[in-house]
Amino acid sequence: MTGVVALYAPVASADLAMVSVLITTYNSASFLEKCLESLRQQVYRPLEVIVVDNASSDGTRDLLATAGPEIKVIYNDTNTGFAAAQNQAARLAKGKWLLSLNPDVVLHPDFVAKLVTTGEMDTKVGVVCGKLLRWNPGGNPELTQIIDSTGIYFLPNLRHLDRGAGEPDHGQFEQVEYVFGATGAAALYRRSMVDDVSVGGEFFDEQFFAYREDADVAWRAQLMGWRSLYTPQAVAWHVRRVTPERRSELPIEINWHSVKNRFLMRAKNISPALYAKFFLAVTLRDVQVIGYCLLRDRRLASALTAVWKSRHELRKKREIVQSHRRVSDAELLMWFAKRPVSVPVNSATQLLVRR
DSSP: OTTOTTTSOOEEOTTSOOEEEEEEESSOHHHHHHHHHHHHTOSEESEEEEEEEESOOSSHHHHHHTSOTTEEEEEESSOOOHHHHHHHHHHHOOOSEEEEEOTTEEEOTTHHHHHHHHHTTOTTEEEEEEEEEEEOTTSSSSEEEEEEESOEEEOTTSOEEETTTTOBOSSTTOSOEEESBOOTTEEEEEHHHHHHHOBTTBSSOTTSOSSSHHHHHHHHHHHTTOEEEEEEEEEEEEOOOOOGGGGGGSOHHHHHHHHHHHHHHHHHHOOHHHHHHTHHHHHHHHHHHHHIIIIIOGGGHHHHHHHHHTHHHHHHHHHHHHHTOOSOHHHHGGGBOSSOOOEEGGGOHHHHHHO
16 A cells, blocks of 8 residues: 555545544554554545554554554553444544454545445435455565455354355455445444434444454344445455454454354344244254354354343343344345355345335
8 A cells, every 4th residue: 555645645525424433443553554554544534543452462552552643542441342432432423434454454535435435325325335455564566466355244143244255256256235234344334223222322232242243233224124235346455364264263262252252143133034044054054063062163152042041131131132123034044155145236235115
């Protein structure tokens, strides 16, 4: 990204809506400087940047101390988790749009502008995502043409994956289209949607701590009638460390929250009818997950009991989510499939009419 400032000079306009960028850092020093540099190079204005640091100890706080007065920094005494920290930043944000951004992401200079332009196409669009490619720090090249995410999708067994993840980008995702949801690594949320789908003042569910909270938001937003739109014109690069194939290499904390959050997400969002429709696929996956916890890595067993211990709070959240849903199971069913589902904007009449 170095050297593009002269080509992409920021242009402010009183007609453009404020975008608030929300970043949670936790020992992010190796990526943060380039992330912030790419934000400074954004052509879109007005833009505010809010960083919440979750008690980093690796030099992240030294970088933030010299980041400049245009960046608002909140220093937490403990690691409150990604979900709580993003909510903390969102409560301070002034923007009509909120960009949830990981510190291990670098943006093309027109990334924010392209997302906002796409989001303004449809007032029922609650989230916009772009084409995320893989950032390989120290590699040659660092900014690759390998796809990281073009939106998230759900399988019938309730696994959620990133469209195109790991594929070389050869133009296979070049349409503006509706998708199920966006990865929280770089997702632009409409403020009115954030307010609408929040439960107990929480947009990202703080019980999740970290991981899967973006998929939970996507499901909740779909239930409440909000659309998610993907545009290939907004390009960014992301360091992807958590992938299904690397599960055995990941820290225990990541796998622990991943197991817990699979069940938390379902408990709030799925209806009995949808559960019955996918019962076999879901149960087979559950047997795999639970078997792994009990037979392969007993350290994860407490993730299952954590779900049971939170059952009373989960029940209250479920009541709120289900009482506010505006979309039927029949309408939602199309998104749970063995292959990624998307609806091009120019052929989305049925999707637009139903909501």
